[in-house]
Amino acid sequence: MKILFIADPLATFKTYKDTTYAMMREMAARGWALFHTLSSELSVQNGIVAAQAAPFEFAGAKSDYDHEWFRAEEKIQTALKDFDAVIMRTDPPFDMQYLYATQLLTLAEGQGAKVFNSGQAMRDFNEKLAILNFGRFTAPTLVSTRAADVRAFLQEHGDIIVKPLDGMGGMGIFRLTEADPNIGSILETLMQLDTRTIMAQRYIPEIVHGDKRVLVIGGEVVPFALARIPQNGETRGNLAAGGRGVAQELSARDREIAETLAPELKRRGILLAGLDVIGDCLTEVNVTSPTGFQEIMKQKGFDVAAMFADAVAAWSKP
Numbered sequence: 001m002k003i004l005f006i007a008d009p010l011a012t013f014k015t016y017k018d019t020t021y022a023m024m025r026e027m028a029a030r031g032w033a034l035f036h037t038l039s040s041e042l043s044v045q046n047g048i049v050a051a052q053a054a055p056f057e058f059a060g061a062k063s064d065y066d067h068e069w070f071r072a073e074e075k076i077q078t079a080l081k082d083f084d085a086v087i088m089r090t091d092p093p094f095d096m097q098y099l100y101a102t103q104l105l106t107l108a109e110g111q112g113a114k115v116f117n118s119g120q121a122m123r124d125f126n127e128k129l130a131i132l133n134f135g136r137f138t139a140p141t142l143v144s145t146r147a148a149d150v151r152a153f154l155q156e157h158g159d160i161i162v163k164p165l166d167g168m169g170g171m172g173i174f175r176l177t178e179a180d181p182n183i184g185s186i187l188e189t190l191m192q193l194d195t196r197t198i199m200a201q202r203y204i205p206e207i208v209h210g211d212k213r214v215l216v217i218g219g220e221v222v223p224f225a226l227a228r229i230p231q232n233g234e235t236r237g238n239l240a241a242g243g244r245g246v247a248q249e250l251s252a253r254d255r256e257i258a259e260t261l262a263p264e265l266k267r268r269g270i271l272l273a274g275l276d277v278i279g280d281c282l283t284e285v286n287v288t289s290p291t292g293f294q295e296i297m298k299q300k301g302f303d304v305a306a307m308f309a310d311a312v313a314a315w316s317k318p
Contacts, residue, residue: 206279
């Protein structure tokens with residue numbers, strides 16, 4: 001297998017927790033040839049989508065923060081269709097440059113490239129808005145560009161979460177109550193004076209028990225979730241915001257949500273998705289670069305990376 005990863009620079013990986021690193025480690029152990037490129041190194045030349053791709057050998061991290069875990073060779077201009085699989089792992093935000101990259105990936109798929117997740121899926125499945133397709137699993141939700149709508153929603157529910165549609169890692173998320181003296185300032189900042197669309201959701205008190213990441217790989221549900229538990233005094237459970245990751249077995253509700261979404265995700269070409277569940281409610285569907293592999297592997301001994309590599313091999317067959 002010849003695999004191209006479109007990802008952030010390899011030297012920036014936090015090898016002790018990075019999911020893309022875990023994927024690469026598993027594939028290297030299988031003897032697969034690995035290549036790396038940045039989304040900015042995609043191009044179309046003579047009508048063919050190509051990348052400046054660097055072959056690299058997996059050296060293995062010697063410590064949690066080893067930045068020399070790989071040995072890369074000179075970049076080679078290579079058509080995406082010449083790889084057995086192209087794995088898109090560039091982190092959000094989903095800005096215009098990201099959008100352009102997904103459009104090139106869709107063009108490459110038309111030329112025969114196997115891209116995971118597909119460019120079309122990444123465009124269609126905004127990680128916040130995607131939950132609106134599965135309303136039976138969600139808490140009361142508002143999407144609007146008008147601060148007045150958010151204020152009315154707050155008055156109705158009394159305690160809400162507001163967040164941008166293009167963030168990651170908990171960035172830009174606020175909890176608002178009617179007694180908050182900063183409501184106006186927060187909404188002006190977040191909504192940029194009624195020019196930026198945001199999402200508001202009724203606050204879910206079960207967040208104290210964790211924002212659960214449930215992984216769906218190749219249409220199959222990983223049997224463990226990673227609960228991201230907020231620090232004291234913090235609303236957000238995201239690991240990037242200081243949350244503590246605790247792997248645990250899926251609840252019956254977690255499994256119901258994941259098994260309901262799995263066939264639709266597979267139909268849309270989403271090989272890997274990370275569902276965020278708080279209490280009994282689906283809050284996000286992450287398709288750009290879902291994480292959580294290493295924490296589940298280390299704490300529960302379930303080889304998520306091997307499950308992912310198996311799915312890549314199966315989905316890459318002609």
